[in-house]
Amino acid sequence: xxxxxxxxxxxxxxxxxxxxxxxxxxxxxxxxxxxxxxxxxxxxxxxxxxxxxxxxxxxxxxxxxxxxxxxxxxxxxxxxxxxxxxxxxxxxxxxxxxxxxxxxxxxxxxxxxxxxxxxxxxxxxxxxxxxxxxxxxxxxxxxxxxxxxxxxxxxxxxxxxxxxxxxxxxxxxxxxxxxxxxxxxxxxxxxxxxxxxxxxxxxxxxxxxxxxxxxxxxxxxxxxxxxxxxxxxxxxxxxxxxxxxxxxxxxxxxxxxxxxxxxxxxx
Numbered sequence: 001x002x003x004x005x006x007x008x009x010x011x012x013x014x015x016x017x018x019x020x021x022x023x024x025x026x027x028x029x030x031x032x033x034x035x036x037x038x039x040x041x042x043x044x045x046x047x048x049x050x051x052x053x054x055x056x057x058x059x060x061x062x063x064x065x066x067x068x069x070x071x072x073x074x075x076x077x078x079x080x081x082x083x084x085x086x087x088x089x090x091x092x093x094x095x096x097x098x099x100x101x102x103x104x105x106x107x108x109x110x111x112x113x114x115x116x117x118x119x120x121x122x123x124x125x126x127x128x129x130x131x132x133x134x135x136x137x138x139x140x141x142x143x144x145x146x147x148x149x150x151x152x153x154x155x156x157x158x159x160x161x162x163x164x165x166x167x168x169x170x171x172x173x174x175x176x177x178x179x180x181x182x183x184x185x186x187x188x189x190x191x192x193x194x195x196x197x198x199x200x201x202x203x204x205x206x207x208x209x210x211x212x213x214x215x216x217x218x219x220x221x222x223x224x225x226x227x228x229x230x231x232x233x234x235x236x237x238x239x240x241x242x243x244x245x246x247x248x249x250x251x252x253x254x255x256x257x258x259x260x261x262x263x264x265x266x267x
Contacts, residue, residue: 003042006072010040013059029054039073047073049080056082064239084182087111087242094237094245104249109135111176111242112185125157125223135246136176137189139169140199149198159219159227166202168216174203180242217259222250229255 038044066082095117098106108117113136132138147156158165
């Protein structure tokens with residue numbers, strides 16, 4: 001617990017909200033007098049997340065501040081977002097960031113994987129295809145993504161979908177459903193995946209796995225450049241829980257057996 005940082009953050013927010021004295025804050029969240037003081041003083045060494053959330057909401061903290069409060073008070077990230085609609089909006093500057101990327105596909109999604117912005121390289125791929133509106137639904141259920149089973153004349157963009165893509169995408173859906181339980185879009189995608197004869201069985205097999213895509217390399221059939229492989233990276237914009245900025249780097253030809261060394265500061 002970092003009581004100095006925790007106190008500075010919460011006390012700054014309390015004074016900005018003009019909630020004085022401290023006991024008034026306890027009254028606002030219907031807690032006993034001294035509960036707030038116990039948190040910022042460190043007497044309550046492991047305050048519950050739901051307790052911290054009550055004070056965070058009363059102080060009108062944003063998602064970044066909420067994450068900081070949990071890290072300072074408990075030494076761990078929050079298991080839930082502070083606001084129900086968190087992650088459905090992303091600052092517009094991210095559209096400018098990805099549209100400045102000209103050498104690879106890049107796009108922005110909200111926490112439900114709805115497309116919010118794309119760059120030119122992304123748009124070129126889908127000029128002759130049906131443009132996705134939700135990337136998770138497209139990757140898991142679209143014939144354009146996974147191909148037509150048993151028909152070699154209609155391959156999907158995601159080469160070897162059942163072995164190279166679905167086992168890594170499906171756990172991300174499961175993790176998002178656990179994180180955003182009240183998200184209607186994710187609920188509907190999961191429902192349709194479970195009912196799907198191809199994706200459903202794979203979804204049950206990957207019940208306990210959660211894989212982050214950073215640096216993953218997977219085979220792909222590019223609509224313009226033919227067979228090759230992609231390297232995938234992802235970032236979550238600060239303050240937009242679950243939203244993602246994606247970069248997909250395509251290289252034609254066979255996938256190499258070794259990956260580049262990770263970036264690391266010189267010792």
